Amino acid sequence: MYGGDEVSAIVIDLGSHTCKTGYAGEDAPKALFPSVVGSVDQMEVDNPDNPEDNYGSAPDSKSKAKRKLYVGSHALGFRRDFMEVISPIKDGMVVDWDIVENIWDHAFRDCLLIDPKEHPMLLAEPCSNTQQQREKAAEIMFEKYQVPALFLAKNAVLTSFASGRATSLVVDSGGGMTTVAPVHDGYVLQKVVATSPIGGRVLTDCLIKSLEQKGITIKPRYSFKRKEIRPGEFQRVDLDFPDTTELQTVLPESDCK
Numbered sequence: 001m002y003g004g005d006e007v008s009a010i011v012i013d014l015g016s017h018t019c020k021t022g023y024a025g026e027d028a029p030k031a032l033f034p035s036v037v038g039s040v041d042q043m044e045v046d047n048p049d050n051p052e053d054n055y056g057s058a059p060d061s062k063s064k065a066k067r068k069l070y071v072g073s074h075a076l077g078f079r080r081d082f083m084e085v086i087s088p089i090k091d092g093m094v095v096d097w098d099i100v101e102n103i104w105d106h107a108f109r110d111c112l113l114i115d116p117k118e119h120p121m122l123l124a125e126p127c128s129n130t131q132q133q134r135e136k137a138a139e140i141m142f143e144k145y146q147v148p149a150l151f152l153a154k155n156a157v158l159t160s161f162a163s164g165r166a167t168s169l170v171v172d173s174g175g176g177m178t179t180v181a182p183v184h185d186g187y188v189l190q191k192v193v194a195t196s197p198i199g200g201r202v203l204t205d206c207l208i209k210s211l212e213q214k215g216i217t218i219k220p221r222y223s224f225k226r227k228e229i230r231p232g233e234f235q236r237v238d239l240d241f242p243d244t245t246e247l248q249t250v251l252p253e254s255d256c257k
Helices: 097-112 131-143 155-162 200-213
Strands: 010-014 018-023 031-034 037-041 057-059 067-071 084-086 121-125 150-154 168-173 178-184 194-196 224-230 233-238
Touching (some): 010 097, 067 097, 097 131, 121 131, 121 155, 131 150, 150 155, 155 168
Parallel strands (some): 010 121
Antiparallel strands (some): 168 178, 178 194
């Protein structure tokens, strides 16, 4: 049973690039990690010689094939053969709720170390979120996690209140898209919300292509190593990993620490 102010509420902001979660009333989130999941065949990942390769993983019980999932930095921080990096959000909308559940499991179990049954939840949602998406989120929270209370709030409203204003114009440029939303007295004026598919990910791709045209190649850290040829002088040695997918070329992000 919900105990009012005696139980801290949990805030979850699942973005297209980063998932932020923590306790309501604190200045900063407790955990920030990439909102992606790495999926590998079960037989490919179990490594008894190196237990760290298996840390942060969870079996995919809903898939017919035997798959093991790695959430957040556990997916991007380690290179694994044939690993597919999956994002559950496209154009600001959730397209894979199974992946979202794994991300929420990681936030509750590995980052916050809490039982969601004991905490009310506040979910941040984009201004363009549909009624079907809201109903699905509420269904998972109440039926799977059995949360005592749930509130869904618009990102623009939360940003406006965080700045100490009930009326403002919020420009939110994220990893997947950019949204401009007017907020009046704590409510989003939905009819005049403007969105653009240009976000941080598109700008990063354009920057990489621009550098490649100048002969500069951006490589992930695992694809090379430094070799000291003489004291104080190093040489780069490229490493060959033929079983690496293109989606694993993202650099690791910060995790729940």
